[in-house]
Amino acid sequence: MDSNDTDTLLALVASLLTEKRPDPDTILEALVQCDGDVEAAANLLNGKADIKTKKRKRVGLETWLEKSSKSPRISSDGPSTQEESRNKPPSSSTHTRLLPVVDLMSVLQPPPSPTKKKLVQLPPLLLINPDMVAENTPCTLHLSVLPPELACKLFYTMIAASRSWSRNKWWLFDRVVESPHRTSFFAREGSGPMQEAAQHWYNGRMTDPPSAFPFAMEEACEIVERVVNEQLKRRQRFPLEWGAGDTDGAWRANVAASNCYEGSKESVGFHSDQLTYLGPYPTIASLSLGTQRIFSLREVIPADEVNDRKARTFNIPLPHNSLTIMHASCQERFKHSIPPQQAIDLFRPAFPETPGADIQSSNCRINITFRFYRPDFTPSCTPRCKCGIPTILRPDMKNRSDGKSDRYWWSCYAGAQNDGKGCKFWKVMDMKAEGRGSDFHS
Known part of the structure; x- marks a missing residue:
């Protein structure tokens, strides 16, 4: 068997195999036993004959020297026996039929590389009681x-007031969009400069006095x-949070x-609240009145963890007269929404609006944050x-x-009201x- 044709013979034998393809060493052993006959080697590997693996003898130094002394030498009269065997034409059995050309790499290719880890998308989790809310989110119910x-x-007071509330409008992607709910803003008596802040409460646009x-x-x-405040006494405070390390x-x-x-x-839709006047790590208390709706929370996965896990949505049913406190880190880690529902x-209020009046059912939810x-x-x-x-x-x-060491940044938001144009x-x-x-001194 010509050593220069070994790779070709391996490929030819592999192309004739009908059983599971063995490794190249086994194919080579079959070719050796069959004196380079491709068809015979293929039949042997296909189970029509048994492969008899040759067991090599251990050869010592003396045996090797003895064989070397008996090996034929090249004479000046002509080629040696080994050279004659090399020049001898290959067995006619290799030319009995035309065999297809097989890419050697397809025979000897390594196993496929491991695929990228597939992340499991966890289904939304319904948090039906205060313990589940506290365990899975930075909120308390x-x-x-x-x-x-x-x-x-x-509830009656806010329903009556909501008839004059408006839907906010702003620019988004070169068009004006409108919020799918009515909204208004209130300032507490004696809040001082916060009266002015309340006028900037949405998208940097000066609104009517609250x-x-x-x-x-x-x-x-x-x-x-x-x-x-009772809840805050039980919680660990963040360095940038208001009141951290301050007894008052x-x-x-x-x-x-x-x-x-x-x-x-x-x-x-999903959003986090602007922190312009709230500052880092704010606490927001959200009171729900009226019909029950779902409050959804979904974590924003940090950039260095996106290849390790996926965000999960937590759905919290908010019944009438329930308070959801979004504690510090909620606005930094999660986005929240009130999604539309099928039904x-x-x-039905427990008390009438006025004594003796009929109680009317309502399909409205009032939320006060x-x-x-x-x-x-x-x-x-x-x-x-x-x-x-x-x-x-x-x-x-x-x-x-x-x-x-979390970072916050100030950014232009004029584009929300200025025909979508800002200064970046x-x-x-x-x-x-x-x-x-x-470092603040009032």
Whole structure:
């Protein structure tokens, strides 16, 4: 068997095999036993004969020297016996039929490389009680937080007020879009500069002066404040959070955004709240009144973990008179939404609007989000972009770290109201240089 044709013979034998393809060493052994006869070697490997593996003898130095002395030498008269065998034409059995050409690499190719790890997409998880909410999210759920009569009174008050609320409009991708729910804003009496902040509450657009807290909202706010501050005493605080390391760092709701979702289709998409006046790691208390809706939370996976895990959606049913507290890190780690639903249950208040009046069912949900606008993030110290409009503050959600060195940036948002045009202003927030947090002096 000519050593120069070994690879070709291996490929030819492999092309004739009908059984499982053996490794190249086995094919070579079969060729040796069959004196280079391709068909005979193929028949042998296809099971028509047994392969008799030759067992090599251990050869010592003396045996090797003895064989070397007996090996034929090249004479001057002509070629040696080995040279004659090399020049001898190949066996005619290799030319009995025309064999197809086989790519050697297809025979000897290595096994396929391991595929990229497929990440498991976990289904949405329904969190049906306060324990499940606290275990899976940076939120706490508090049921029946207000006295029942006060909850109904506040619901009636806000339903009546919502008839004059508007739907926000802003520019998005060169067109004007409208929010799929009605909304309004309120400022607490004595909130001082936060009255001005409330006018900048949406997309950097100066809005009408906010309304004062109605009496029923003020009553509810005092209860909500107590619940929130009790929770904060039990939680570990973040370095940039308001009140961290300060015994007098109480949470005081000085503004409130209120939304009305009428029917099952009015909704709001996934978003995180702007931190312009809330500052880093805010606490937001969201009161739900009226018909029950689903509150969805979904984590934003950091850039260095996107190849290891996928985000999961958590759905929390929010019944009437329930309080959801979005604690510190919720706005930095999660986005939230109120998705549309196929159907909802009508809400029937436990008390009439006025004594003796009939109780009317409602398909509306009123949401009041009580917020604490920090004194070190007042409108007067908000950077302005080149458009001359106050910027907004956002967290770097994709590159968050340990809660100590997380980044936030100020960016232009004039395009939301200025025909979609802005100046692309961008600046990293520096708490120390801007005199905020522990460096703030009122």
